[in-house]
Amino acid sequence: MxxxxxxxxxxxxxxxxxxxxxxxxxxxxxxxxxxxxxxxxxxxxxxxxxxxxxxxxxxxxxFTTLFKTSQATPLLGSHESSHLHQIEECILQGFLKNHDVWDLGHAILFNLQLFATANIRAGEGGSINKNQQQSLSESYLRFLSSLDRIAGLIASPNTLRASSDGQLLEYQRRALWVQKASLILTYHYLCMMILDRFIASNLHCLLGLNDDPVSLKCRKVEFAHDVLELVTSVPFESLQANGESCVEKLRLVCATLLEVLQNCESVHVLERAKSHFDALLDVLSKLNSRVSEKLAVTCQS
Known part of the structure; x- marks a missing residue:
């Protein structure tokens, strides 16, 4: 790369x-x-x-490069074929959404670190002032809404009926499933990372959370639940197609659950965390990842 x-x-x-x-x-x-x-x-x-x-x-x-020009050139063939036009437009929309999710999520984490570093250098300590807090809150709200208008075919790839050719239709659906798995897993991964960083900076109030440790751990388990729902609802091959980046995202979620298991007193939260951890660990093991072996050993120790 x-x-x-x-x-x-x-x-x-x-x-x-x-x-x-x-x-x-x-x-x-x-x-x-x-x-x-x-x-x-x-x-x-x-x-x-x-x-x-x-x-x-x-x-x-x-950077002045446009994401899409007004006269984008078709790459899947002539747009005289309406079903190819539909598929290409949908994939391009998903590509744009993926870009937005990464860009918005990274900007939040970058600005959080930037504000703290700038304040320290200015002799104001590492605390975030009110204007900076407002900026972070607004950025977080934009991030949360980044998937509000996801393309219908990406949300439900099996609804695609564009081709009478069975093999071609299956290939096209597979491409949409791969894109859906990548897009939504990335979103949940960034949600988890943003939560961790804001808790570490004592700014979780900007995410609408209180100071109760159990509530914070419960929120982490909720994010893990969202991830588990995703990975069990998409075809397994769509996870495999996303390679090591998929494994790394699942590893972070499992590591977060492991932290909850080791530092939580709520029986209900522990039960949910253990259930989700075991299920996600099983997915990682099926992906033939060494990560699953390391996490399993850590959980048993």
Missing amino acids: DEAMRLAVQMRLYDECSYEIPDPIEAQLRRNAFWSLYSSDRSACLLNSRPLQLDEFRLQTP
């Missing part, structure tokens, strides 16, 4: 002017590749603690 990002920078794919020379199909492929790398960069930053590569501050230049 590092090589791909270096190449994207060398080709100035962050600059809309760089798409004027290639032919329309090549330009569309480059545009899609850039925004895919952009989201992957934020994913690697949060999942693997890697520094951002595609960042306006780092490159010291604004």
Whole structure:
């Protein structure tokens, strides 16, 4: 991925002017590749603690690349075929939603750290002032609404009836399931990470939560429940297709549940946490992940 990002920078794919020379199909492929790398960069930053590569501050230049132009070039064939147009538009909408979720979620976590660091350097301590709190609250509300208008076919891939060709229809549905699994798992993963960071910064009140430790742990278990509902409702192959990023997101959820199991006195919360932990651990083991073995050993110790 590092090589791909270096190449994207060398080709100035962050600059809309760089798409004027290639032919329309090549330009569309480059545009899609850039925004895919952009989201992957934020994913690697949060999942693997890697520094951002595609960042306006780092490159010291604004990103002017449009996500979608008014005359987007079809990549699945001629748009005279209405079902191909429907599928491509739906996939593009899901691609945009995935970008929005990563961008909004990363911005919240980045600004939380930025505000605290800036205040320390200004001699004001690490506390967040009221204006900064309001900014974080508004960003969080925008993040929560990021999936409000998810495309119908991504929400329910099996409702797709675009083709009479059984194999083609199954292939198209599979693509939508993979996108749905990635999109919603990313959203829940970021919800969990935002909750953890805000609790650590004693700012969970901005998320509408009180100071009761049991309530905070219960909220974490609720997020884990949402993840469990997702991974048991999508075809397993859609999780496999999302690779190690899927495993890393599930690992964080399991690690959070493990923390609850080790530091909670509520019997009800413990029972739910243990049930969800075991179920998610089973999913991880089916994904042939070494992570599941490590978590199982930790839980037993």
